[in-house]
Amino acid sequence: MRDLKHLYYFENLLQITNNDLISQAKSEGKKCVAYLCENTPEPLLNLAGCFGVRLFAPQTGSMDIATYYMTSLLCETCRALLERSIEGGFNFADCLIAPDGCTMINRCAENIELLRAMGKDNDHFFYEHMEVPLKADDNGVELLVLQCKNHILNPLHENYGIDVSEAAIREAVTLHNKVCRLIREIGDFRKEANPRITGYEFAILTLATYVCPKYLLIDKLTETLEELKTREPDENKYRARLLVVGSEMDDPGFIKLIEETGAYVCADRYCFGSLPGRDEIKLSDDEDALTSVCRHYVYECQCPRQMNMDKVYSRKQYINDLAREYGADGILYNQIKFCDPWAYEKALGSAILREKYDYPVLAVDRPYNINSSAGQMRTRVQAFIESIEIKNIQGRGKHGCD
Numbered sequence: 001m002r003d004l005k006h007l008y009y010f011e012n013l014l015q016i017t018n019n020d021l022i023s024q025a026k027s028e029g030k031k032c033v034a035y036l037c038e039n040t041p042e043p044l045l046n047l048a049g050c051f052g053v054r055l056f057a058p059q060t061g062s063m064d065i066a067t068y069y070m071t072s073l074l075c076e077t078c079r080a081l082l083e084r085s086i087e088g089g090f091n092f093a094d095c096l097i098a099p100d101g102c103t104m105i106n107r108c109a110e111n112i113e114l115l116r117a118m119g120k121d122n123d124h125f126f127y128e129h130m131e132v133p134l135k136a137d138d139n140g141v142e143l144l145v146l147q148c149k150n151h152i153l154n155p156l157h158e159n160y161g162i163d164v165s166e167a168a169i170r171e172a173v174t175l176h177n178k179v180c181r182l183i184r185e186i187g188d189f190r191k192e193a194n195p196r197i198t199g200y201e202f203a204i205l206t207l208a209t210y211v212c213p214k215y216l217l218i219d220k221l222t223e224t225l226e227e228l229k230t231r232e233p234d235e236n237k238y239r240a241r242l243l244v245v246g247s248e249m250d251d252p253g254f255i256k257l258i259e260e261t262g263a264y265v266c267a268d269r270y271c272f273g274s275l276p277g278r279d280e281i282k283l284s285d286d287e288d289a290l291t292s293v294c295r296h297y298v299y300e301c302q303c304p305r306q307m308n309m310d311k312v313y314s315r316k317q318y319i320n321d322l323a324r325e326y327g328a329d330g331i332l333y334n335q336i337k338f339c340d341p342w343a344y345e346k347a348l349g350s351a352i353l354r355e356k357y358d359y360p361v362l363a364v365d366r367p368y369n370i371n372s373s374a375g376q377m378r379t380r381v382q383a384f385i386e387s388i389e390i391k392n393i394q395g396r397g398k399h400g401c402d
C-alpha cells in the first residue's frame with residue numbers, strides 16, 4: 001500500500017514524551033494535565049485552557065533507579081514511568097492526576113511525588129490521587145463524581161483558573177467525541193476482509209490521541225480518514241486476524257512485531273487502545289455532564305479492577321463480541337511483566353475464551369519495551385499463527401465477521 005501521508009509525522013510524535021504538539025499547546029498558554037491509567041475521565045482534562053497527556057515512556061532502557069525504589073516485583077510500566085520521571089522526562093506537565101487503578105500505579109505515583117520527580121520548578125504544580133470504583137453500579141458513579149470534583153476539577157480551577165462549569169465540560173466532551181469518531185471511523189476499516197490500514201498504523205494514530213493535545217490532532221486525523229477512503233489495499237496477504245487484549249500497550253512496536261509474522265491485528269482491547277477507549281460519551285439534557293462522563297467511565301470500563309461477577313463475565317463476552325465484529329481468528333492476551341490484575345484476567349480470560357467461546361488463544365507476558373525480548377516473542381506468535389492455520393485447514397477455525 002502507498003504510505004499514509006502523515007504516518008511519519010505521527011510516528012515522530014511518539015518517539016519522545018515531550019513532543020512538538022505539547023510544546024505548541026504550552027506556548028499557547030495551556031496547562032498540561034498529566035495522568036495515569038484508563039480510569040481517568042479524559043474529557044475533564046481537556047477543558048478550555050488545559051489539555052490531558054497520558055504518561056508513557058518510549059524507548060525505555062534501564063529501569064535500575066526505579067527498581068531500587070519499587071523493587072523488581074512491581075510491573076514494568078510503573079517502573080518505566082518512575083524512571084522517566086526521575087530522568088526529568090515529564091517536566092512539561094503542570095500537575096499529575098493518578099487514580100488508584102491498581103496498587104502498583106499507586107506506588108508509582110506516590111514515589112514520583114515523594115521524590116518530587118515532577119513539577120520541581122512550578123509552584124502551582126499539584127499531585128492528586130483519586131479513588132476509582134471497584135464495582136460498576138450507581139454508587140460507583142456517585143463516588144467517581146465526587147472524586148473528579150475533589151481531585152480534578154477543583155484543583156484545576158484553584159491552581160490554574162480553569163473554567164469547570166457545566167458548559168465547559170460539555171464543550172470538552174464534544175472535542176473528545178470528535179476525536180473518538182475519527183478514530184472509530186478509521187478503525188472500522190480493519191473489519192474489511194482486505195483491510196486498507198495495518199494494525200500498526202492504526203496503533204500509531206490511536207496512541208497519539210492519548211499522548212498529544214487532542215485539539216491539535218484533528219486536522220491530520222481528518223485528512224488521514226479522507227486519504228483512507230480511497231486508499232487501495234494490497235492483495236490479502238494475512239495469515240490470520242488477531243484481537244489483542246491486555247492492560248497498557250503504549251508500544252506500537254509490539255503490534256508491528258505481531259504483523260511481521262504475517263498476522264493482522266484487527267482489533268485492540270487494551271488500555272491506550274480504541275476499544276472501548278475511543279467510544280463516544282453520550283450526554284443528555286436530563287443529567288449534568290459530569291455525571292454522564294462518570295457513568296460512561298464506570299459502566300464501559302473493561303479494567304479487571306472491577307470485581308462484580310457480572311462484570312467479570314461480561315468482559316469475556318465483550319472480547320467475544322469484538323472478535324466476531326472484527327472477524328478475529330484468534331485472541332492474544334498480553335500482560336506486562338509482573339502486572340497482577342492482568343495475570344488473573346489473562347488466566348481466566350484465556351481459559352474462558354478458549355473453552356466456552358472456542359477461540360485459539362495465546363497468553364503471553366511481555367516486557368514494557370518489546371525490543372528487549374523481540375526474538376522470543378516473535379517465535380511464540382509465529383507458532384500461534386501456524387496453529388491457527390492448521391485449525392483453518394482442518395475446518396475448525398474462523399468464526400468470521402458478523
Ligand code: SF4
Nearest residue numbers: 037038101247271303
Ligand atoms: S488495566 Fe486498569 S488499572 Fe491498568 S491502566 Fe488499564 S484501566 Fe488502569
Ligand code: SF4
Nearest residue numbers: 075102104105336339
Ligand atoms: S500494567 Fe498492570 S500492574 Fe502495571 S499499572 Fe497497569 S494494571 Fe497496574
